[in-house]
Amino acid sequence: MNLIKAKQKHDALLHDITSFGSDSTFKVWWLGQSGFLIKWQHTCLLLDPYLSDSLSVKYADTEKLHVRMSELVIDPARLDFIHVVTSSHNHTDHLDAETLMPILHNNKDIIFVIPEANRSFVAERVKCALDFPVGMNDGMCIEAAGFKITGLPSAHNSVERNEKGECRFMGFVLQFGGYTVYHSGDTLWFEGLEALLKPFEPDIAFLPINGNKPERKVAGNLNPQEAAQLGKAIGAKLVIPHHYHMFAFNTEDPRTFEAQCRNYDVKYTVLEIGEGLEYPVPE
Template identity: 60%
Template sequence: MLKPAYRKDESLWADVLQQSSDPDQFQLWWLGQSGYLLQWQGQRVLFDPYLSDSLTKKYATTTKPHVRISERVIDPQLLQGISIVTSSHNHTDHLDAETLQPILANNPGITFVIPEANRQFVVDRVGCTPNFPIGLNDGQSTTIGDFTLYGVPAAHNELERDEHGQCRFMGFVIEFGSWKIYHSGDTLWYDGMVDVLKPFGVDIALLPINGNDPARGVAGNLNGQEAADLGKAIGAKWVIPHHYDLFAFNTADPQGFVGFAAEVGQPYRVLELGDRIILGT
């Protein structure tokens, strides 16, 4: 029995369409794993969507089966009016052709933001033209309409760079209006991380909590305690956990994170699949 979504497919999309375009508020939906949909003034940004069963199919007959434990939140064919979509790195749950190809096809004005180091890999996997994605490195930014995205390093498990010194794993801080959201991608805590992030004055930090267990055979992430501590250290107004409740072998109980956040006094919100947070002035 798969964990049900709070809202999914047409119901979720109806909720997106019904939300106010009030300039003093924005909405953020969790799409599962590390995927989020941000809406502000009717403009929409997707972070790292994974909305298929491609990994479950790929690993079905291997020693590392990716057994899904939750419902898919939304058919990517339903996603319309998307201004920006990101991929933080090349792992399929953050760069999925079965998810991205219909999104790119159905949103002709979309901008695709990636780590510059991954350009050729992204082009080959998604099937787009080489100059289509906008590539960033850490310390770089790009402005797309009313949104500015800043590239920050991620360690999954290392701060890995290509031969040109460009990050293969990244997070993004997105600034719009008076708000800033940090989407971590996949990352461990690395030296200097707080110094990189604290100056942004992040309102919401979207952080993984599934931890780093070498027995899983995959690269690791922050655990619940580290996510709570990192949010506190960078002064995030809210932490929203992600990267759990998708695959049986690589998940975590968000209540552990909740306990650690309470201990350190870090405000948080745990979203149900397909649920949203609305924040405003």
């Protein structure tokens, strides 16, 4: 399979990130799958990065091949300027040791935000101290490097909790400098999700579009129509799709999402891998 070309990668991507600086706007880059990097006032927050081929290697000799579709945009060891990194849940494309271990090693003061329910699993996978990650639960808020982060439940495929009632799958609302961004992690549209999100009036909602198809034998997500409808329901000023074009067996055509957004009158942007978007978009 010919890999989908990145908009920019390696040195070009690194230069774009490090050279951006603004006191009045922020910029976001899509790094593939559900991974985004946000830069605001020289502070960088990394959401659910997957920057390796660990899943392709893991499933190479199985019936569940994870054939990569898109180019890898950056060696995670080069991301030595990260202030906050998140993992929304324990699936490897959101909690990848090959991605996170060099990032944690090369950023000595980094804040690592996870669901509290996953603490032991996370510490074992990335080989960090048990008390190192900052644990979250739904409704909980923390301050991290100038970002206010609020935890929300996600359904993948259900809103799953441990014996303490703590969420195993989460989304995060980020508030900074008068802006609000929602990163869903992996989720379906469960009862009450729009009521939780609507008061935040997000400037950007990062929503998955790969859908929920049992024949894939993996947990599912919003499909393109649901992502557009959810963006509309919560009053998001902009919806950016994710969780597609990484693995051939579990993807979706973003043009279907674009059509649904036009149908429901939802403002959207489809980023190419490695592409950055400054928000608000300069006139």
